[in-house]
Amino acid sequence: MSSQNIVIVKYNAGNVRSMYEAVLRLGINAQITDDPELIFKADKVIFPGVGEAKSAMTYLKERELDKVLKSLTQPFLGVCLGQQLMCSHSEEGDVECLGIFDAQVRKFQSKGASFKIPQMGWNNIYDLKGELYNDVNENSYVYFVHSYYVEIVNETIAKCDYIHPFSASLHKANFYSCQFHPEKSAGVGNQILDNFLKITL
Amino acid sequence: MLTKRIIPCLDIKDGRTVKGVNFVDLRDAGDPVALAVSYVEQGADELVFLDITATVENRKTFSELVSRIAGAINIPFTVGGGISSVADADILLSAGADKVSINSAAVRRPELINELVDNFGSQFVVVAIDTKKHDDGWKVYVKGGREETPLYTIPWAQEVQSRGAGEILLTSMDHDGTKGGFALDITGELSRNLSIPVIASGGAGNIEHFIDVFKLAQADAALAASIFHFGEVPIPQLKSELAEHGISIR
Numbered sequence: 001m002s003s004q005n006i007v008i009v010k011y012n013a014g015n016v017r018s019m020y021e022a023v024l025r026l027g028i029n030a031q032i033t034d035d036p037e038l039i040f041k042a043d044k045v046i047f048p049g050v051g052e053a054k055s056a057m058t059y060l061k062e063r064e065l066d067k068v069l070k071s072l073t074q075p076f077l078g079v080c081l082g083q084q085l086m087c088s089h090s091e092e093g094d095v096e097c098l099g100i101f102d103a104q105v106r107k108f109q110s111k112g113a114s115f116k117i118p119q120m121g122w123n124n125i126y127d128l129k130g131e132l133y134n135d136v137n138e139n140s141y142v143y144f145v146h147s148y149y150v151e152i153v154n155e156t157i158a159k160c161d162y163i164h165p166f167s168a169s170l171h172k173a174n175f176y177s178c179q180f181h182p183e184k185s186a187g188v189g190n191q192i193l194d195n196f197l198k199i200t201l
Numbered sequence: 202m203l204t205k206r207i208i209p210c211l212d213i214k215d216g217r218t219v220k221g222v223n224f225v226d227l228r229d230a231g232d233p234v235a236l237a238v239s240y241v242e243q244g245a246d247e248l249v250f251l252d253i254t255a256t257v258e259n260r261k262t263f264s265e266l267v268s269r270i271a272g273a274i275n276i277p278f279t280v281g282g283g284i285s286s287v288a289d290a291d292i293l294l295s296a297g298a299d300k301v302s303i304n305s306a307a308v309r310r311p312e313l314i315n316e317l318v319d320n321f322g323s324q325f326v327v328v329a330i331d332t333k334k335h336d337d338g339w340k341v342y343v344k345g346g347r348e349e350t351p352l353y354t355i356p357w358a359q360e361v362q363s364r365g366a367g368e369i370l371l372t373s374m375d376h377d378g379t380k381g382g383f384a385l386d387i388t389g390e391l392s393r394n395l396s397i398p399v400i401a402s403g404g405a406g407n408i409e410h411f412i413d414v415f416k417l418a419q420a421d422a423a424l425a426a427s428i429f430h431f432g433e434v435p436i437p438q439l440k441s442e443l444a445e446h447g448i449s450i451r
Contacts, residue, residue, distance in 0.1 A: 017271060017294075017295065017296075017297045018271060018297055018299065021271050021272050021297060022275055024272070025272075025275070050321075050322055050324060050325070051321075051322055052322065110396050114419075116395075116396055116397055116398050116421065117396055117397075118323065118324060118367060118397075119203060120324065120367065120368065120398050120421075121203050121204060121205075121206050121246065121398075121421070121422070122203070122204045122206070122246055122451040123202065123203045123204065124202065141204065141451040143276070143277060144203075145277075145324040145367075146324075147323070161202065162203060181277075183275065184275060184276055184277045184299065185275070185276075186241060186275055186276050189275060190275060
């Protein structure tokens, strides 16, 4: 596994460093790049991100990375904003996204002191499905920071409740995603990243 | 269910951990990276590292330390101390920090909050407020609590929120270092009136204090230093007792 060529997509949304370190702790020295050639050739692609949807989509489109990412066939993992950008549309900046998942990204509506926006902290995930969640217990805690969420759809493979249920994770063909940060979710997060690195299509 | 967070805070001076008692009388509590790893193992939910000397010369040492921390731990961490520009914050973000905490610089030039939010997002920006009770209300202090400002804590916290900060770290200087409990009144007032999370800090001495700050003051997170560093309140025991009291905990 350590010979895998893992690429972390570099774009105008931070947090690339944390993902790099997390993958390194699992024994893989990933490449951080926005070069389409290197992305196409990778064994697996990680698409992290903390930032704002509209400016991120503008950045990706200017470099035609939107077309590159959609056309990939190797295992692909979007994280946080990465997951949201993989959906069809986001309310954040009212922007069309990559459309890999037929799902909408909506803003949480505040419910006062008990439900602050952003959701920031550790929450439990449930209804876990598929190889991304091998050896991960139902109701494990993972770390979230987000003001927008993906609705529950057919591709949902993990759910979380904040104000209402939403998609903690999605999967379709070679595309996987997490709303939470596996790279910041202690042992559970390590397991999920390790599971992704072990996926063979 | 979203859990309440337990956050050990490590004060850093010359690359080592220290903790001020009422902001003086520093005691050494070890190597920050080793301490950080130990806190992750104990179940800390997040960590905060404050560069308390924060001089230009120390800046490089601190960002190198931040890189080492980022390589060693897999939970979120905030760094603070002397950050007064987007460029300062960018260095720490690139070194691997998840959030920055700003304090005096935000009071001096509140636009800094907007600039950091525009560049890095709300989730990256924690505004620390040091506060002390006066007869006419809680007031804001800067420069590690040495200097009083004309600002009152509640309207300042509202401004901080409206400028886009993702979180408020509220330290009661009247309580800090006393081990007599958190400032429940001001913490509760902010927590109930803001739509962003409030981290309570200053005064933790025992497990009851944490139960109170979560139950009575609705804090979203609680921060402490020496009681964790010196093992007076072990985090696993703290968390299991909080859970027994019906507080949602990881």
